[in-house]
Amino acid sequence: DTAVSQTPKYLVTQMGNDKSIKCEQNLGHDTMYWYKQDSKKFLKIMFSYNNKELIINETVPNRFSPKSPDKAHLNLHINSLELGDSAVYFCASSATVTNTEAFFGQGTRLTVV
Amino acid sequence: DAKTTQPNSMESNEEEPVHLPCNHSTISGTDYIHWYRQLPSQGPEYVIHGLTSNVNNRMASLAIAEDRKSSTLILHRATLRDAAVYYCIPRASGTYKYIFGTGTRLKVLA
Numbered sequence: 001d002t003a004v005s006q007t008p009k010y011l012v013t014q015m016g017n018d019k020s021i022k023c024e025q026n027l028g029h030d031t032m033y034w035y036k037q038d039s040k041k042f043l044k045i046m047f048s049y050n051n052k053e054l055i056i057n058e059t060v061p062n063r064f065s066p067k068s069p070d071k072a073h074l075n076l077h078i079n080s081l082e083l084g085d086s087a088v089y090f091c092a093s094s095a096t097v098t099n100t101e102a103f104f105g106q107g108t109r110l111t112v113v
Numbered sequence: 114d115a116k117t118t119q120p121n122s123m124e125s126n127e128e129e130p131v132h133l134p135c136n137h138s139t140i141s142g143t144d145y146i147h148w149y150r151q152l153p154s155q156g157p158e159y160v161i162h163g164l165t166s167n168v169n170n171r172m173a174s175l176a177i178a179e180d181r182k183s184s185t186l187i188l189h190r191a192t193l194r195d196a197a198v199y200y201c202i203p204r205a206s207g208t209y210k211y212i213f214g215t216g217t218r219l220k221v222l223a
Contacts, residue, residue, distance in 0.1 A: 004156075031209055033209075033210070033211075035213075041198070042213075042215070043151075043157065043200075043213035044213075045210045045211070045212065048209040048210055050209055055209045056209055056210055058210075090156050090157070092156070092157075092211075099145040099147075099162065099164075099204060099206070101147075101159035101162070102149075102157075102159065102211055103159070104156030104157045104158070105156050106155060106156050107154075107155070107156050
């Protein structure tokens, strides 16, 4: 069983469209994250949630709206997609207790054309 | 957030030990030092973490300097599968994020 799974793995869409990426973890973790890895391979945190509550929003444009329906899921909805949104998006989860390891999904490669 | 400095890239021969250094001179006393790696086309993967004492697990060893301003990840016998970007991440207690720097790209030569 995959610990952190994301769907879809690849997403190609046109500018201006709205799209969602789904993430699920089966580890029983309380904290989930979204990261963005751009073309230069820099991994940057976007959001973190703890027990379905938003904890961190790292100055992400409000076109990006995360939603956590329950502790096991953290979805990312993106409105009005722009070329600059093209990147690989990673979901991750960890236990709330600090200094435990995080588990990452395999990533969703988003290409905006 | 503590800043980290790692070499951009390193090379190693297969079956030889590799020492990957990281400077984190602004680390605070309660920050744990985490190491993650990212294999090509995959998500980051946990390697090891520690606070003050050296740590060992099945993947690697972590040597932490006495002043905690630097650490070294040790892969005892590098394999081709260990070719990846390795990130050292000081993580403060009570934070809900892992801050990735630029990491060290490790190339393993057959």
